[in-house]
Amino acid sequence: xxxxxxxxxxxxxxxxxxxxxxxxxxxxxxxxxxxxxxxxxxxxxxxxxxxxxxxxxxxxxxxxxxxxxxxxxxxxxxxxxxxxxxxxxxxxxxxxxxxxxxxxxxxxxxxxxxxxxxxxxxxxxxxxxxxxxxxxxxxxxxxxxxxxxxxxxxxxxxxxxxxxxxxxxxxxxxxxxxxxxxxxxxxxxxxxxxxxxxxxxxxxxxxxxxxxxxxxxxxxxxxxxxxxxxxxxxxxxxxxxxxxxxxxxxxxxxxxxxxxxxxxxxxxxxxxxxxxxxxxxxxxxxxxxxxxxxxxxxxxxxxxxxxxxx
Amino acid sequence: xxxxxxxxxxxxxxxxxxxxxxxxxxxxxxxxxxxxxxxxxxxxxxxxxxxxxxxxxxxxxxxxxxxxxxxxxxxxxxxxxxxxxxxxxxxxxxxxxxxxxxxxxxxxxxxxxxxxxxxxxxxxxxxxxxxxxxxxxxxxxxxxxxxxxxxxxxxxxxxxxxxxxxxxxxxxxxxxxxxxxxxxxxxxxxxxxxxxxxxxxxxxxxxxxxxxxxxxxxxxxxxxxxxxxxxxxxxxxxxxxxxxxxxxxxxxxxxxxxxxxxxxxxxxxxxxxxxxxxxxxxxxxxxxxxxxxxxxxxxxxxxxxxxxxxxx
Numbered sequence: 122x123x124x125x126x127x128x129x130x131x132x133x134x135x136x137x138x139x140x141x142x143x144x145x146x147x148x149x150x151x152x153x154x155x156x157x158x159x160x161x162x163x164x165x166x167x168x169x170x171x172x173x174x175x176x177x178x179x180x181x182x183x184x185x186x187x188x189x190x191x192x193x194x195x196x197x198x199x200x201x202x203x204x205x206x207x208x209x210x211x212x213x214x215x216x217x218x219x220x221x222x223x224x225x226x227x228x229x230x231x232x233x234x235x236x237x238x239x240x241x242x243x244x245x246x247x248x249x250x251x252x253x254x255x256x257x258x259x260x261x262x263x264x265x266x267x268x269x270x271x272x273x274x275x276x277x278x279x280x281x282x283x284x285x286x287x288x289x290x291x292x293x294x295x296x297x298x299x300x301x302x303x304x305x306x307x308x309x310x311x312x313x314x315x316x317x318x319x320x321x322x323x324x325x326x327x328x329x330x331x332x333x334x335x336x337x338x339x340x341x342x343x344x345x346x347x348x349x350x351x352x353x354x355x356x357x358x359x360x361x362x363x364x365x366x367x368x369x370x371x372x373x374x375x376x377x378x379x380x381x382x383x384x385x386x387x388x389x390x391x392x393x394x395x396x397x398x399x400x401x402x403x404x405x406x407x408x409x410x411x412x413x414x415x416x417x418x419x420x421x422x423x424x425x426x427x428x429x430x431x
Numbered sequence: 432x433x434x435x436x437x438x439x440x441x442x443x444x445x446x447x448x449x450x451x452x453x454x455x456x457x458x459x460x461x462x463x464x465x466x467x468x469x470x471x472x473x474x475x476x477x478x479x480x481x482x483x484x485x486x487x488x489x490x491x492x493x494x495x496x497x498x499x500x501x502x503x504x505x506x507x508x509x510x511x512x513x514x515x516x517x518x519x520x521x522x523x524x525x526x527x528x529x530x531x532x533x534x535x536x537x538x539x540x541x542x543x544x545x546x547x548x549x550x551x552x553x554x555x556x557x558x559x560x561x562x563x564x565x566x567x568x569x570x571x572x573x574x575x576x577x578x579x580x581x582x583x584x585x586x587x588x589x590x591x592x593x594x595x596x597x598x599x600x601x602x603x604x605x606x607x608x609x610x611x612x613x614x615x616x617x618x619x620x621x622x623x624x625x626x627x628x629x630x631x632x633x634x635x636x637x638x639x640x641x642x643x644x645x646x647x648x649x650x651x652x653x654x655x656x657x658x659x660x661x662x663x664x665x666x667x668x669x670x671x672x673x674x675x676x677x678x679x680x681x682x683x684x685x686x687x688x689x690x691x692x693x694x695x696x697x698x699x700x701x702x703x704x705x706x707x708x709x710x711x712x713x714x715x716x717x718x719x720x721x722x723x724x725x726x727x728x729x730x731x732x733x734x735x736x737x738x739x740x741x742x743x
Binding site for chain 1 (some may be wrong): 450454571577580678679686690701715
């Protein structure tokens with residue numbers, strides 16, 4: 122009937138990619154999230170010229186941040202924010218803006234590193250459980266349930282507390298500890314999707330022409346869960362950064378003098394009554410970063426999650 | 432119904448056992464000696480050996496495991512590796528503070544979250560709806576301890592209307608309540624964000640149903656349609672995840688107790704971690720696991736009561 126209509130609507134010659142991009146940029150808050158997240162990453166990467174310093178074998182010099190994060194000016198300690206030190210000085214007279222920027226580096230490395238680690242392990246667990254089924258599925262999903270039943274922060278505290286007695290840097294431990302917590306989120310979502318894909322006709326037809334399990338997972342299952350994984354990466358990065366901040370606030374993970382947003386808030390608590398800027402700015406950095414990744418993830422979900430599309 | 436509840440209680444046992452086992456294994460299987468870690472690198476060999484003997488660390492793993500389970504069944508939470516005090520006594524002292532904090536926070540979360548969620552759903556796409564979205568997304572992005580710091584700055588330091596730190600006297604309800612408000616509202620506001628988001632989307636789903644249109648076309652008042660017809664069924668999904676939020680509140684209470692220097696399980700746990708007191712650490716984790724299992728159990732049973740479609 123529709124084709125008989127003389128004034129048929131013009132056919133939309135857009136690929137799926139173009140349509141998705143179109144939906145994404147129309148979502149103003151998601152776009153804002155993307156822009157802010159990218160800016161934060163740029164500031165953290167180019168805080169100093171470490172990449173040139175590495176080649177020339179010297180100490181890094183400040184690039185975006187005007188001061189060095191460890192340089193002390195004890196004469197002016199606890200100085201309030203002014204036009205030179207935009208966020209003031211801490212109790213050792215170190216520039217807080219420089220420390221917030223460098224702390225962002227730690228937060229992002231841990232946040233993104235832990236999410237990638239948890240994402241790779243969790244996605245593998247989810248695909249294997251969903252596709253294989255049977256006893257394998259049962260064992261994997263019970264472990265995931267047990268991990269999910271517990272508050273992430275508590276689990277992270279326990280893992281990092283026990284890892285205190287191992288050698289190695291706080292950064293690596295934080296990535297591993299938080300990565301383990303991130304695993305369950307990925308595994309659960311991917312498992313559900315893998316289950317539904319397994320029953321679809323294209324998998325059956327691939328099986329019927331003799332394709333192996335590995336080939337089916339690689340060519341048919343993985344491409345179909347990619348969208349969901351991308352959304353999760355954004356949302357879980359936000360989560361991981363928040364957990365890292367809480368853990369370093371407690372005193373676990375990366376240890377001083379290396380600045381992290383969490384340990385800066387903790388150190389500032391001693392002077393909170395008369396020098397609140399010690400804690401307030403690094404907290405704002407956490408909120409801004411976590412919020413931008415959350416907004417981005419929310420927007421990506423609208424674009425990539427087929428269940429929400431009309 | 433009773434049969435359902437009993438079956439649900441029985442199902443809690445394997446979950447609890449799983450968590451207790453994970454806690455037990457994490458403390459022992461990760462390389463490094465807990466006794467050396469607790470006493471520090473400069474401790475004498477005799478002191479380390481004595482502590483190992485006292486903690487039963489020299490026994491085979493399965494003996495330790497059975498011993499641990501047996502102690503727990505008798506309600507014995509062991510003794511601190513550092514002070515030698517009974518963990519059970521310390522837990523019993525701080526538990527009321529942690530419980531009142533969690534209950535207060537959950538009440539705040541529901542009391543604010545549900546009305547805001549309903550209102551923003553009814554006023555969909557209006558300015559207030561966008562404002563609500565910003566509010567709930569920000570709430571999801573603020574770590575509890577940072578919100579606590581801001582609340583303390585505003586209400587305890589700038590305005591000086593509430594005490595900044597401490598837990599107050601449990602016998603003196605007024606003093607106790609004054610100390611409870613700031614940390615309780617802090618945690619409650621974080622929970623409000625999630626409750627608002629879910630209530631709004633559940634309400635939007637229900638409001639597009641046919642029976643709501645029927646109710647409206649009958650000429651019923653908006654108030655009746657929203658509260659009697661829509662909210663009732665919108666609350667079912669909200670109830671189903673309330674357990675997850677309460678568990679979230681329990682998790683966030685650790686850092687909140689630290690900010691407000693409030694006695695509680697969380698502060699005790701952090702103390703144990705910083706002192707590397709693994710005996711206290713594992714016992715507190717078991718207490719938390721029990722709380723989490725209890726919350727899950729109660730949620731499931733309440734959900735069964737609220738939703739007639741759940742079959743027993």
